[in-house]
Amino acid sequence: MSSADAVAGVLWVGVTFYTVFGGADFGAGFWSLVAGRGERGRRARELADWAIGPVWEANHVWLIFVLVVLWTGFSEAFGSIFSTLFIPLSLAALGIVLRGSGFAFQRTARTEKGRHLAARLFGLSSLLTPFFMGTVVGAIASGRVPVGNAEGDPVTSWLNAVSLVIGALFVATCAYLAAVFLVSDARRARAADLERYFTARALGAALAAGALAVAGILVLNADAEYVYDRLTQEGLPLVIVSGLCGLGALVLLRRGSARGARPLAVGAVVAVVWGWGVAQFPYLLPEKLDIADAAAPDATLTGVLIVFGVAVVLVVPAIVLLFTLAQRSVIEETEAPRATPPGGEITRLG
Amino acid sequence: MLDTVVPFATELEAARSQMAFTLGFHIVLASLGVGFPAIMLIANYRGLRHDDPVALLLARRWSKVVAITFAVGAVTGTVLSFEFGLLWPEFTSTFGDVFGVLFAMEGIFFFLEAIFVAIYIFGWKRLSPWTHFWSGVPIVICGIGGAFSVVAVNSWMNQPQGFTMSGGEVTDVDPLKVIFNPAVPYEVPHMILAAYLVSGFLVASVYAVGMLRGRRDRYHRLGLLIPLTFAAIVTPIQFAVGDTAARAIAEDQPIKFAAMECVQKTATHVPEYLGGRCTSEGVKGGIKIPGLDSWLVGFSTDTKVIRLDTVAPDDQPPAKTLLHWAFDAMVGICTLLIGLGLWLGIAWWRKRDIPKSKWFLRATALSGVAAVVALECGWIVTEVGRQPWVVYEIMRTKDAVTGASGVWVTFSIVLVLYTLLGVTTVVTLRVMAHRWREADAEEEAGVPYGPAGEPPPTLPEGAT
Numbered sequence: 001m002s003s004a005d006a007v008a009g010v011l012w013v014g015v016t017f018y019t020v021f022g023g024a025d026f027g028a029g030f031w032s033l034v035a036g037r038g039e040r041g042r043r044a045r046e047l048a049d050w051a052i053g054p055v056w057e058a059n060h061v062w063l064i065f066v067l068v069v070l071w072t073g074f075s076e077a078f079g080s081i082f083s084t085l086f087i088p089l090s091l092a093a094l095g096i097v098l099r100g101s102g103f104a105f106q107r108t109a110r111t112e113k114g115r116h117l118a119a120r121l122f123g124l125s126s127l128l129t130p131f132f133m134g135t136v137v138g139a140i141a142s143g144r145v146p147v148g149n150a151e152g153d154p155v156t157s158w159l160n161a162v163s164l165v166i167g168a169l170f171v172a173t174c175a176y177l178a179a180v181f182l183v184s185d186a187r188r189a190r191a192a193d194l195e196r197y198f199t200a201r202a203l204g205a206a207l208a209a210g211a212l213a214v215a216g217i218l219v220l221n222a223d224a225e226y227v228y229d230r231l232t233q234e235g236l237p238l239v240i241v242s243g244l245c246g247l248g249a250l251v252l253l254r255r256g257s258a259r260g261a262r263p264l265a266v267g268a269v270v271a272v273v274w275g276w277g278v279a280q281f282p283y284l285l286p287e288k289l290d291i292a293d294a295a296a297p298d299a300t301l302t303g304v305l306i307v308f309g310v311a312v313v314l315v316v317p318a319i320v321l322l323f324t325l326a327q328r329s330v331i332e333e334t335e336a337p338r339a340t341p342p343g344g345e346i347t348r349l350g
Numbered sequence: 351m352l353d354t355v356v357p358f359a360t361e362l363e364a365a366r367s368q369m370a371f372t373l374g375f376h377i378v379l380a381s382l383g384v385g386f387p388a389i390m391l392i393a394n395y396r397g398l399r400h401d402d403p404v405a406l407l408l409a410r411r412w413s414k415v416v417a418i419t420f421a422v423g424a425v426t427g428t429v430l431s432f433e434f435g436l437l438w439p440e441f442t443s444t445f446g447d448v449f450g451v452l453f454a455m456e457g458i459f460f461f462l463e464a465i466f467v468a469i470y471i472f473g474w475k476r477l478s479p480w481t482h483f484w485s486g487v488p489i490v491i492c493g494i495g496g497a498f499s500v501v502a503v504n505s506w507m508n509q510p511q512g513f514t515m516s517g518g519e520v521t522d523v524d525p526l527k528v529i530f531n532p533a534v535p536y537e538v539p540h541m542i543l544a545a546y547l548v549s550g551f552l553v554a555s556v557y558a559v560g561m562l563r564g565r566r567d568r569y570h571r572l573g574l575l576i577p578l579t580f581a582a583i584v585t586p587i588q589f590a591v592g593d594t595a596a597r598a599i600a601e602d603q604p605i606k607f608a609a610m611e612c613v614q615k616t617a618t619h620v621p622e623y624l625g626g627r628c629t630s631e632g633v634k635g636g637i638k639i640p641g642l643d644s645w646l647v648g649f650s651t652d653t654k655v656i657r658l659d660t661v662a663p664d665d666q667p668p669a670k671t672l673l674h675w676a677f678d679a680m681v682g683i684c685t686l687l688i689g690l691g692l693w694l695g696i697a698w699w700r701k702r703d704i705p706k707s708k709w710f711l712r713a714t715a716l717s718g719v720a721a722v723v724a725l726e727c728g729w730i731v732t733e734v735g736r737q738p739w740v741v742y743e744i745m746r747t748k749d750a751v752t753g754a755s756g757v758w759v760t761f762s763i764v765l766v767l768y769t770l771l772g773v774t775t776v777v778t779l780r781v782m783a784h785r786w787r788e789a790d791a792e793e794e795a796g797v798p799y800g801p802a803g804e805p806p807p808t809l810p811e812g813a814t
Binding site (some may be wrong): 060063064065068069071072076079080081082083084086087090092093094096097098100101103104107108147149150160185190240296297299300303304307308310311315318319321322325326 | 432781
């Protein structure tokens with residue numbers, strides 16, 4: 001394996017982590033958005049906020065990681081993608097601004113109305129950002145990003161069947177991951193009603209994501225020959241693994257075993273991400289720019305690998321520490337939503 | 351066609367405006383991200399070491415402000431990394447593999463910073479006091495490391511080295527030469543000290559305003575004293591570092607220096623002008639100090655200063671009057687801030703107390719805004735002074751810009767959005783301050799993360 005391939009692997013590790021952790025955060029925002037105004041909706045929103053509060057900032061850094069590795073290791077691919085896909089990436093950036101500020105201010109805004117507005121912004125941008133990122137992935141996978149400064153079509157490159165289906169798939173996947181995580185979080189908060197609430201939603205989101213994944217394969221067949229062929233050959237084992245994990249997670253969720261469902265749900269998503277990677281290999285932009293051609297000079301690649309090594313040694317233990325503290329509820333500013341009392345009635349907090 | 355309707359002649363103008371605006375916005379938050387945690391930990395240390403509940407309360411409240419500025423800064427920082435591709439794809443396509451390793455390093459620092467900020471902010475309740483204090487120390491270290499990495503990229507743009515090009519493509523890179531380029535030794539410390547200075551004066555100014563309104567309790571005195579002492583120590587060091595930087599720029603980027611001082615004729619005994627207008631015949635108006643410019647560059651009035659028109663007009667920076675004013679304002683403000691620090695120092699030395707005069711509080715109240723102005727001025731000098739180059743004498747800014755159209759649309763949106771973001775941030779901080787004044791030490795308002803256990807007390811109508 002060349003060092004360029006190794007850096008591409010590092011890039012993919014970043015993409016994987018961002019999809020799982022960043023995706024779950026986006027999904028939590030999605031559930032906040034659709035939770036509605038009632039008492040139950042308020043509790044659901046509270047659980048989502050409580051769960052992602054301590055970790056969302058760290059999860060967000062994976063995006064920066066992906067961008068930096070891409071422009072350092074494969075700068076030409078970065079420039080081509082960002083100039084042709086100026087519109088969806090600008091919209092995604094806009095979503096990130098709204099999401100970050102919405103989340104930061106939803107608890108501190110001066111009036112109830114202000115808090116509500118901030119929460120809505122957070123929810124809405126949690127829906128739009130992954131959607132636009134999905135259209136970007138669709139544009140790349142279907143070979144609509146040529147090499148060069150804004151060489152591709154600024155509109156049809158990302159407004160096409162593949163992009164739209166993958167955009168929707170991203171939203172569904174985020175919602176699915178988040179719901180599965182939130183089932184566990186509800187159990188940690190000993191809120192049985194919310195456990196049931198998110199189990200039902202996890203099942204719904206799983207079916208939606210599964211259906212969209214099938215639709216995705218169909219549109220790829222029609223419109224993205226290279227990726228489709230590789231996905232159904234070299235990538236097939238990963239597609240099968242993803243399907244099996246997804247089914248397994250469904251069964252466990254129905255049986256009320258959130259603990260086992262979580263790794264299976266993550267496995268299903270990770271397998272799809274790597275399936276996409278295998279299907280594109282050795283291309284960064286299918287049939288237009290491959291890893292070797294786009295790769296930075298050797299010294300730079302070595303530099304990236306060294307930095308990645310240092311990151312593994314320093315950042316991974318720190319992340320594990322953060323997640324452990326968060327899971328044990330050692331770091332939390334405020335209380336989780338209260339458990340449901342025996343009568344099944346819902347108590348007001350406070 | 352749209353270009354004739356909107357005020358920007360080209361996408362380039364729009365892209366430069368958007369970059370300048372988003373960076374100018376982010377630099378304030380980034381400075382707070384680097385400097386404020388250090389001040390917060392000083393208060394935390396004092397609180398634990400001397401069993402000082404007031405210092406501890408300050409540290410705890412400051413950590414909530416850090417949480418907000420860090421969250422907003424993370425967002426505006428992400429926008430900047432998008433802009434590397436959205437606005438300057440040719441720059442990043444060509445040189446991303448040269449300067450990218452620095453950003454990869456920055457990524458590690460930012461990651462660790464985000465993790466420990468979360469642990470520190472959320473750890474007040476259940477971590478043991480000293481464990482909690484130590485969980486904050488990595489924030490300070492990572493802030494310095496992150497600032498080094500990012501500013502080293504800018505230094506590299508001013509003094510590019512460590513790569514070989516052939517046919518418009520980079521074929522070889524020497525990462526160590528990139529990381530330790532010649533501008534790093536003066537630009538990096540200058541920016542880190544600026545971050546400390548801005549944080550110190552900004553925080554102190556808040557409590558100065560409180561004291562001017564009659565809140566002269568120990569809480570406010572300590573809230574003023576800790577950051578102001580910190581800033582007063584940093585400012586003279588910054589002055590010396592800045593002076594070194596200016597001399598190095600006269601050597602490394604003589605045209606930038608000539609534009610800062612509007613030197614139209616290469617000569618010795620060049621006078622220094624304070625203020626004035628830069629014209630093709632030199633500075634009009636302003637205060638002239640004979641020979642000082644030469645003396646500042648080489649400690650002798652015989653020092654030769656290179657003039658602007660040694661290069662073609664196309665290779666000169668635009669807006670020379672702006673540059674000249676920005677440079678003068680930065681130096682002038684820093685001088686005044688040193689004076690403020692001395693005022694505090696003398697009063698403390700003689701009476702172990704902050705100066706009694708209302709004018710001292712007024713000056714401190716203004717010092718925060720003044721420090722931010724100096725910061726922006728310094729950034730203008732660096733960035734506008736480097737034009738028309740994005741990579742000094744290697745790539746022009748106009749050759750780096752995106753081929754996509756519609757940048758003026760995104761710039762308009764960004765302008766509105768960031769204005770709202772800035773206003774919301776300030777209003778939120780004010781509301782938090784108000785709640786803190788209302789609430790007891792125990793009943794604090796919620797942090798920006800996570801749900802509040804209890805909804806924060808609503809303010810009576812017209813309370814703010």
